[in-house]
Amino acid sequence: xxxxxxxxxxxxxxxxxxxxxxxxxxxxxxxxxxxxxxxxxxxxxxxxxxxxxxxxxxxxxxxxxxxxxxxxxxxxxxxxxxxxxxxxxxxxxxxxxxxxxxxxxxxxxxxxxxxxxxxxxxxxxxxxxxxxxxxxxxxxxxxxxxxxxxxxxxxxxxxxxxxxxxxxxxxxxxxxxxxxxxxxxxxxxxxxxxxxxxxxxxxxxxxxxxxxxxxxxxxxxxxxxxxxxxxxxxxxxxxxxxxxxxxxxxxxxxxxxxxxxxxxx
Amino acid sequence: xxxxxxxxxxxxxxxxxxxxxxxxxxxxxxxxxxxxxxxxxxxxxxxxxxxxxxxxxxxxxxxxxxxxxxxxxxxxxxxxxxxxxxxxxxxxxxxxxxxxxxxxxxxxxxxxxxxxxxxxxxxxxxxxxxxxxxxxxxxxxxxxxxxxxxxxxxxxxxxxxxxxxxxxxxxxxxxxxxxxxxxxxxxxxxxxxxxxxxxxxxxxxxxxxxxxxxxxxxxxxxxxxxxxxxxxxxxxxxxxxxxxxxxxxxxxxxxxxxxxxxxxxxxxxxxxxxxxxxxxxxxxxxxxxxxxxxxxxxxxxxxxxxxxxxxxxxxxxxxxxxxxxxxxxxxxxxxxxxxxxxxxxxxxxxxxxxxxxxxxxxxxxxxxxxxxxxxxxxxxxxxxxxxxxxxxxxxxxxxxxxxxxxxxxxxxxxxxxxxxxxxxxxxxxxxxxxxxxxxxxxxxxxxxxxxx
Ligand SMILES: Nc1ncnc2c1ncn2[C@@H]1O[C@H](COP(=O)(O)OP(=O)(O)OP(=O)(O)O)[C@@H](O)[C@H]1O
Ligand SMILES: [Mg+2]
Numbered sequence: 017x018x019x020x021x022x023x024x025x026x027x028x029x030x031x032x033x034x035x036x037x038x039x040x041x042x043x044x045x046x047x048x049x050x051x052x053x054x055x056x057x058x059x060x061x062x063x064x065x066x067x068x069x070x071x072x073x074x075x076x077x078x079x080x081x082x083x084x085x086x087x088x089x090x091x092x093x094x095x096x097x098x099x100x101x102x103x104x105x106x107x108x109x110x111x112x113x114x115x116x117x118x119x120x121x122x123x124x125x126x127x128x129x130x131x132x133x134x135x136x137x138x139x140x141x142x143x144x145x146x147x148x149x150x151x152x153x154x155x156x157x158x159x160x161x162x163x164x165x166x167x168x169x170x171x172x173x174x175x176x177x178x179x180x181x182x183x184x185x186x187x188x189x190x191x192x193x194x195x196x197x198x199x200x201x202x203x204x205x206x207x208x209x210x211x212x213x214x215x216x217x218x219x220x221x222x223x224x225x226x227x228x229x230x231x232x233x234x235x236x237x238x239x240x241x242x243x244x245x246x247x248x249x250x251x252x253x254x255x256x257x258x259x260x261x262x263x264x265x266x267x268x269x270x271x272x273x274x275x276x277x278x279x280x281x
Numbered sequence: 282x283x284x285x286x287x288x289x290x291x292x293x294x295x296x297x298x299x300x301x302x303x304x305x306x307x308x309x310x311x312x313x314x315x316x317x318x319x320x321x322x323x324x325x326x327x328x329x330x331x332x333x334x335x336x337x338x339x340x341x342x343x344x345x346x347x348x349x350x351x352x353x354x355x356x357x358x359x360x361x362x363x364x365x366x367x368x369x370x371x372x373x374x375x376x377x378x379x380x381x382x383x384x385x386x387x388x389x390x391x392x393x394x395x396x397x398x399x400x401x402x403x404x405x406x407x408x409x410x411x412x413x414x415x416x417x418x419x420x421x422x423x424x425x426x427x428x429x430x431x432x433x434x435x436x437x438x439x440x441x442x443x444x445x446x447x448x449x450x451x452x453x454x455x456x457x458x459x460x461x462x463x464x465x466x467x468x469x470x471x472x473x474x475x476x477x478x479x480x481x482x483x484x485x486x487x488x489x490x491x492x493x494x495x496x497x498x499x500x501x502x503x504x505x506x507x508x509x510x511x512x513x514x515x516x517x518x519x520x521x522x523x524x525x526x527x528x529x530x531x532x533x534x535x536x537x538x539x540x541x542x543x544x545x546x547x548x549x550x551x552x553x554x555x556x557x558x559x560x561x562x563x564x565x566x567x568x569x570x571x572x573x574x575x576x577x578x579x580x581x582x583x584x585x586x587x588x589x590x591x592x593x594x595x596x597x598x599x600x601x602x603x604x605x606x607x608x609x610x611x612x613x614x615x616x617x618x619x620x621x622x623x624x625x626x627x628x629x630x631x632x633x634x635x636x637x638x639x640x641x642x643x644x645x646x647x648x649x650x651x652x653x654x655x656x657x658x659x660x661x662x663x664x665x666x667x668x669x670x671x672x673x674x675x676x677x678x679x680x681x682x683x684x685x686x687x688x689x690x691x692x693x694x695x696x697x698x699x700x701x702x703x704x705x706x707x708x709x710x711x712x713x714x715x716x717x718x719x720x721x722x723x724x725x726x727x728x729x730x731x732x733x
Contacts, residue, residue: 082617087541114620124611126630136629137619187615194619 033058033198033228034079039093041074041083048074050252051093056198056245061220061229063239063260066249067275072232073121075249076200079230080116081109097198114141117196121203123183125175125190130167133175133186134158137194153193161189162219181212188219192227199223201231205238217242236276240264248272339708346706349487349502350447351439352412352476354389356421360433369429379418382425383410386417386440390481399475402468411465412473412482414441416496416503442482444502444699446473450484453698490706494669495688501699504692506707508670512582512662512682513651513714519586519678520593520650525643527590528597535598536605537627556595563592564656572660580661580681588660589650596649600642604635637726644722648715654686663687685711 034056041049049071056062056079064072074083081102083089095102102112114137125133134154137143144150154171158164163185167178175186184204191199201220205213220242223229233239239246240260247257248269256263256272267273298304303311360367362385363377390409394401403409417440424438425431445465448454450473459467476482493505539545567588571577577584608631616626632639657663662683671677683691689707692700 080618082614085613085617110617110620110622113617117620118614118618120611120614120618122611124609124615126612126615127634136616136621140619140621140625140629190615190619 030057030060032056033097035094035096036078037094037096039075039078039091039095041071041078041092042090043074043086044088048252049078052249052254054247054254054257056228056230058228059224059226060245061224061231061243062245062247063243064230064232064247064249065234065236065239065275066255068234070249071252072249073202076202076230076232079198079200080113080118082113082118084109114194115196116198116200117191117194119184119187119191119199119201119204121206123180123187123207125178125183125186127174127176129172130158130175130178130186131171133190134193137190141194143195157189157193158186160192160219160223161185162215163189181208181215184208184212185216185219188216192223196227198228198230201229203232203234206234213238236264248275250275339705339712342702343705343707343709345451345453346490346703346709347487348451348484349490350442350450350482350484352390352442352482353437353439354386354393354481355435355437356385356389357435358421358425358432359385363425364429364432369432371426371429374426374429374432377422379422382418382421386413386421386438389438393476393479393481394472397475397479397481399472399479401472401475403472408469411469412443412446412476414443414502415500416441439485441502444500444697445469446482447502448699449473450477450482451702453702490703491710495665495683495691497665498695498697501695501697501703504700504703506685506688506703506710509683509685509688509707510710511670511677512585513684513686515582515677515682516586516589516684517647517651519583520589520647521643523587523590524593524597524646528594528643528646529601529639531594532598532601532605533627533632536602537631538623552595552598556599559655560592560653561655561659563588564659566591567656568659578679578681580666580683581679582662582682582684583678584660585657585662585684586678588656589653592653592656593646593650596646597639597643600645601635601639604638604642605631607638608634633729637729640725640729641722644718644725648718651714651718652686652711654684654690657684657687663691665691685714 032055034054036052036054036056039049039052040047052075064076066072077083078091078095079097079102083091091103097112097116100107126136128136131154134157135144135150138150138153144153155164155168158167163182166182167173167186175183178186184207188201188204205216208216217238220229220231231239231242243260245258246260246263248255248263248267248271250271256267256269258268263272264276267276362381364370364374366373384406387406387409390412391406394403394409420440421438424436443464445454445462446469449465449470454462454465456467456470459465459470473482489503489507490505491510492507493503494508495505496503535545535548567584571584571587572579577587612630612634613626616630617623621629654663661681664683666681666683671680671682685707689704689711692707693704
C-alpha cells in the first residue's frame with residue numbers, strides 16, 4: 017500500500033539526541049499532551065503522525081520552547097538535549113532555538129531580500145566575521161536548501177516574491193544557516209506541489225547526514241519515505257513509537273493500525 | 282431512487298427558465314445592490330458638496346487677509362523735530378515718541394493731495410490721520426532708530442492704511458455705513474478713491490499676516506499669525522518628542538511583552554477611555570498639575586505641549602498597537618525560530634512592518650493636537666499675548682505665547698469686523714499646515730511600504 021521502507025536504511029542503534037520523559041502540556045485547562053516519553057536519535061529522521069488536533073505540533077514546539085510564547089501554555093516533565101534539561105532555569109530559550117531550528121507549516125520568509133532572509137540568523141549569532149564569510153554561508157545554505165540555482169541571480173529580490181515551494185525551501189535554508197543540531201519541521205510540505213514536495217523530501221534525506229530531523233506530517237507516504245523512526249500520537253498520547261518500517265507494516269497497537277489504514281483520523 | 286428522480290424533475294423544471302431572463306430572486310438581489318450603490322454615491326456626493334461649500338466659504342472669507350492696503354509716501358524726516366541736538370545720538374532720538382512722528386507722516390500724505398491736484402474738503406494735515414494705521418508712526422520711528430543717518434532726508438515708506446481704508450478697498454466698509462462711523466467720513470473715502478487712482482494707495486500681498494505678531498484690538502491691520510505659528514511649532518516639538526517615544530514604547534510593551542492578565546486588561550481599557558476624554562479635561566489637568574503644582578510658567582508652549590502630549594498619547598498608543606497587531610504572527614515565529622530574542626524579533630522584523638501605521642497614527646495625533654484649542658484656554662494661551670518673536674529656543678518654550686487655533690479663536694472673538702477676515706485667513710493657514718502633515722504622512726507611508 018505504501019512505499020516499502022528502504023531496507024538499506026541503517027536502523028541500528030544511534031546516539032540519543034533528545035530524551036523526553038513524562039512530558040505533559042496544558043493550554044489553560046486543555047490537556048494537550050499526556051505523559052509522553054520519546055527518544056529522538058541523532059542523524060535520524062523521526063516522523064510524528066496522528067490525526068488532527070492530537071498534539072503533534074504542540075509536542076514539536078516543546079522541543080525548542082516555542083510554546084513559551086503562548087501565555088496559557090504550561091509544560092511539565094523533562095526534555096533533555098545532549099543531557100541538558102531544556103526547561104531548566106539556567107537555559108536561555110533563545111540560545112536553545114539557535115541549536116534547535118524550526119521550519120513552519122506555512123512558509124514564512126521575512127519581508128526582506130532572499131539574501132537577508134538567510135543572513136539574518138548568522139548575523140545575530142555572530143557566525144560571520146566578514147562580508148565574504150556571510151556570502152559563503154548564504155550560498156552554502158541556499159545550496160543545502162536546494163534552491164541556490166533558482167535564486168542565485170536575484171539574491172536581493174524580496175523573499176516574499178518567490179513561489180510557495182521556493183519560499184518553503186528558502187525557510188529550510190534559513191533554518192540550516194544557523195548550523196542547528198536539530199531541525200524541527202511542522203508539516204513542511206503541506207503547501208507544496210508534488211514536485212516541490214519531492215525536492216524537500218530529498219533535502220530532508222540529505223540533512224539527515226548532519227542533523228537530527230523531526231518532521232510532522234499528515235502524509236503517511238511521506239512519513240514512510242523520509243523517516244527512520246515514526247511516532248504515532250492520538251488524543252495527546254504517544255500511542256506507538258518505533259522503526260518506521262515496523263509501524264507501517266506491523267503495528268502493535270490497534271489504533272495505529274486503524275489510523276494508517278485510514279479508519280480513524 | 283425516488284429521491285433521485287425528484288431531483289431530476291426539479292432540475293428539469295429549472296432548466297426551462299432561460300439564462301437570459303433574470304428570475305425574481307436575482308432581480309430583487311440586483312435591485313438591492315443597485316439601491317445600495319446609489320445610497321453610497323449619494324452619501325459621497327453629499328459629503329463632497331459640503332466639503333466644497335466649506336472650502337469655498339473659507340477661501341472666500343479668508344483670502345482677503347493675505348492682502349493689505351498700503352500707502353506709499355516719501356516722508357521728510359525733519360531734523361528739527363527728530364534730533365534737536367543734531368548729533369544723531371540714538372538715546373536722544375529715542376526720546377522722541379511716536380507722537381513726534383505722526384505730524385511728519387500726515388504731512389507727507391497731505392503733500393500727496395496737493396501734488397496730485399486732488400480736490401478735497403479735507404484741508405488740514407490732521408485730516409489725513411483717519412487714513413493711516415496707528416502703527417504708522419511706530420514703523421517710521423523704528424526705521425529711524427535703526428538707522429539715525431536717515432534723519433534730514435526724505436525716505437519713501439510703505440505705511441499700513443487704517444483698517445477702515447483697507448475695509449473700503451475690500452468692500453467690507455460701505456459708503457452707507459460711514460455716516461455712523463466716527464473713525465472715517467465720506468470725504469475720506471473720496472480721497473481714498475483719488476489716491477487709488479493715482480497709485481498712492483494700493484492693495485498688496487501682506488507677508489506680515491503670515492509672519493507677524495498679533496496686534497491690539499484697535500489695530501487689526503497690523504495683526505499677523507506668525508508668532509502664534511511659532512508657539513504651535515514649539516508645542517508640536519514637545520508633543521512629538523514626548524508622545525512618540527512614550528507611546529511607541531508603551532504599545533510595544535503592552536502588545537509584545539506584557540502578560541495577558543487583569544492588570545494589562547485594565548490598562549488597555551483605561552487607554553481607550555483616555556482617548557475619549559474631552560480635551561478641556563486635559564486642559565484643567567494641565568492647569569492643576571503643570572502650572573499650580575509644578576509651577577511651570579503660564580501660557581508657555583512647554584505647558585501647552587505637555588497637555589497636548591497627554592491628549593495625543595492614547596491616539597498614538599491605539600494606532601501603534603493596531604499596526605503591531607496587524608503584523609502576521611508567523612513573522613514573529615520565523616524570527617524566534619532562527620534564534621532571535623523577543624526584542625530582536627520586535628525591533629528587526631515587527632516594528633519595521635508596523636512603521637507605516639505608527640507614523641500615520643503619530644501624524645494624525647499631531648494634527649489633532651495642532652488644531653486643539655480648548656485645553657489652551659485653561660492654561661492661558663488664548664488672548665492678546667505675544668507681541669514679539671521669542672528671543673531663542675529656551676524662550677520659545679517658556680515665554681508666553683499663543684497657538685494658531687487659539688489665535689484664530691481670539692480674533693474671531695474681537696469686535697472689529699476686520700478681525701473676522703483675519704480669523705478666516707488664519708484658518709486657511711492652519712488648514713495648509715494640516716494638509717501638509719497629511720501629505721507627509723502619505724509620503725512616509727509610501728516610502729516605508731516600498732520595502733515590502
Ligand atoms: N495556542 C493554543 N491555545 C489553546 N489550545 C491550543 C493551542 N494550540 C493548540 N491547542 C490545542 O491543543 C491540542 C493539540 O493541538 P496541536 O496544534 O498540537 O495539534 P496537531 O496535532 O498539530 O494538529 P494538526 O495536525 O491539525 O496540526 C488541540 O486540542 C488544540 O485545540
Ligand atoms: Mg499542527
